[in-house]
Amino acid sequence: GQQLNQSPQSMFIQEGEDVSMNCTSSSIFNTWLWYKQDPGEGPVLLIALYKAGELTSNGRLTAQFGITRKDSFLNISASIPSDVGIYFCAGSQYNTDKLIFGTGTRLQVFP
Amino acid sequence: DAEITQSPRHKITETGRQVTLACHQTWNHNNMFWYRQDLGHGLRLIHYSYGVQDTNKGEVSDGYSVSRSNTEDLPLTLESAASSQTSVYFCASSSGTSGRGYNEQFFGPGTRLTVL
Numbered sequence: 001g002q003q004l005n006q007s008p009q010s011m012f013i014q015e016g017e018d019v020s021m022n023c024t025s026s027s028i029f030n031t032w033l034w035y036k037q038d039p040g041e042g043p044v045l046l047i048a049l050y051k052a053g054e055l056t057s058n059g060r061l062t063a064q065f066g067i068t069r070k071d072s073f074l075n076i077s078a079s080i081p082s083d084v085g086i087y088f089c090a091g092s093q094y095n096t097d098k099l100i101f102g103t104g105t106r107l108q109v110f111p
Numbered sequence: 112d113a114e115i116t117q118s119p120r121h122k123i124t125e126t127g128r129q130v131t132l133a134c135h136q137t138w139n140h141n142n143m144f145w146y147r148q149d150l151g152h153g154l155r156l157i158h159y160s161y162g163v164q165d166t167n168k169g170e171v172s173d174g175y176s177v178s179r180s181n182t183e184d185l186p187l188t189l190e191s192a193a194s195s196q197t198s199v200y201f202c203a204s205s206s207g208t209s210g211r212g213y214n215e216q217f218f219g220p221g222t223r224l225t226v227l
Contacts, residue, residue: 042219098159099214101154
């Protein structure tokens with residue numbers, strides 16, 4: 001099945017640093033979503049994007065819907081230990097309610 | 112508060128047994144989904160439903176079945192459990208109605224299934 005290409009696969013950063021990750025596809029999407037998964041729990045929705053070029057923030061998190069409609073970006077500013085987890089992008093194409101998920105970016109934050 | 116729950120949270124079973132995992136949501140969402148999550152594969156769609164009496168196969172549906180008799184529940188059945196079905200299973204729901212947010216999926220806490 002189709003999966004979105006998410007990079008990097010993993011990141012090890014120091015507390016206070018900024019983080020950037022992205023998600024790319026060969027197909028056009030009309031919705032991009034970003035989720036975070038903590039160990040032993042289900043993914044939690046962080047940000048939803050619905051228009052090409054849209055830039056949306058949720059606290060220290062900012063996500064953008066790429067203008068080509070084939071990519072999306074997530075930035076986390078001033079990382080803290082509770083940012084640790086796996087971040088997934090997900091996209092939805094026109095005329096379907098199904099989501100296609102990225103392979104995930106595992107984030108580790110060191111004090 | 113509205114929520115989505117899964118039970119059991121952990122299950123150990125033997126090869127060949129029939130197993131049913133429960134998923135219950137109180138958001139009155141039209142859409143419900145079942146995924147499995149394995150290392151190296153991310154989230155893969157097993158089955159989904161867009162409403163009562165509607166069910167559809169996802170990308171990894173072999174060996175699994177679902178039925179939707181009401182809005183709130185979408186149980187997942189493994190007809191004859193196999194070791195390859197050892198995984199973490201997540202249920203999710205989305206409103207499915209028109210307008211912004213219709214396809215935002217909300218996930219349950221997951222069921223860890225081990226097939227021996």
